[in-house]
Structures are given as structure tokens and as C-alpha cells.
Amino acid sequence: MLRMRDVTRTYDDGRPVYALRSTALHIAVGDYVSITGPSGSGKSTLLNLFGLLDVPSTGSYEVGGAETVGCGQAIRSAIRGQVFGFVFQAFHLLPGRTALENVEIGSLYGPHSRRKRRKLATEALERMGLGHRMLADPRQLSGGERQRVAIARAVTAQPQVLFCDEPTGNLDSENTAAVMTLLRELNADGLTLVVVTHDPVVAEEAGRRLRVTDGVVSEA
């Protein structure tokens, strides 16, 4: 599904910063991969490269067998919109819109009619156990509920791969457990998951664990 070969990412801040050193990684369909490591080790850099939110400084990155390095912004956006979904630590929900409207945004750039999008969003929220909170403003929701809305928004476009950067970073242990259960179920249904976390309990949940130290990735 996803294959990196000799990928590096350096930043030039007067002197070069090696955010990711030469990396070869393959993620198969249906994998559940966690990425851990100290702050500043390169976890978000790796996730952003996988998610086509960033471009490698060198190397090759294939999605579904197609090379993405050197291809244009339009193709990269199309893959991001059609194949990938994203969940971040800060939920990035729009205040002043209902939970349902927030989830509908997830399929805005897809092929579906307005009615179909509403149906998909309703189903996604019900699946996240939020059928009774669909008309709530995100400001009225708990952190755990907000993150479940954000996950519903990410999966409503029916991505093949879901990337999560510290999805439980703002949650207490009870809400963390609820989000972990949802991720496990989504993976059981065939969704490929790549989850950055500093929480060892969340990392343990994944079938495959990667560790990043000073920009070097290893299987944990």
C-alpha cells in the first residue's frame, strides 16, 4: 500500500536539521502501525511524509504502486482526498456548526450528492456512538466526543488509510480507551491505520510498532 525507499527529510535552518534519516518502510493493506519516540525525534515528519502533507528531500515514496515524488500538487491532493484520512491531536472542528455538519465536511470533495453525504455522516456518527449528539455544537462536547466527531469526519470519505497524530493526546484515560476501541474496530473492518503516539498503551494496541530516535526508524 505505502512504500518508502531511502527517504530523507532535512530542513535548512542555517545548518541542516536531519528530521528523518534514510528510511525504507513498507505498510501493507490492513496493517495497524504505531509510531513512538521522544519529542523532536521525527514522528510527525514521518507521518506527514506518509500522508503526502510533506515531500521527501530525497528518495522514493509509492502509494498503491504509484510513485508520488515528483508528481504534481493536483495528484498529491487527489490521493490525500480519496485514499487518506487524517486525525490530529487538536480536533480542528468548526465551532458554530453542528457535529453532523462538521462530519459532512469530510466528504465535501468526494463524488457524493448532498443527501448521500448527510447519510454517510449520520452513519459515521452513529457508529462512533454519537447518534444522540449530532446536532450539538463542538463547544458543547467533551474532548472524547470531539475526537470521535473528528474520526467520523475522517472516515466518512471512506479512506483506505487513516493517519492519526497523537489522537489521544488531549484525552483522559477513559476517552483514550473509547478512541482506541474505535480504531481497533475500524482496523478490523480493513482500514489501514498509522498512529503516532507517546502513550505506550496506545502504541501496544497496534500489531506493528515502529520507533523513531533522532530521525532513525526501527521496528520496536
Ligand SMILES: Nc1ncnc2c1ncn2[C@@H]1O[C@H](COP(=O)(O)OP(=O)(O)O)[C@@H](O)[C@H]1O
Ligand atoms: N518546519 C521545520 N523547520 C525546521 N525544523 C523542523 C521543522 N519541522 C520539524 N523540524 C525539526 O525536525 C525534527 C523532527 O520534528 P518532528 O517530526 O515534529 O518531531 P516529533 O513529531 O517526533 O516531535 C525536530 O528536530 C524539529 O525541530
Ligand SMILES: [Mg+2]
Ligand atoms: Mg509530533
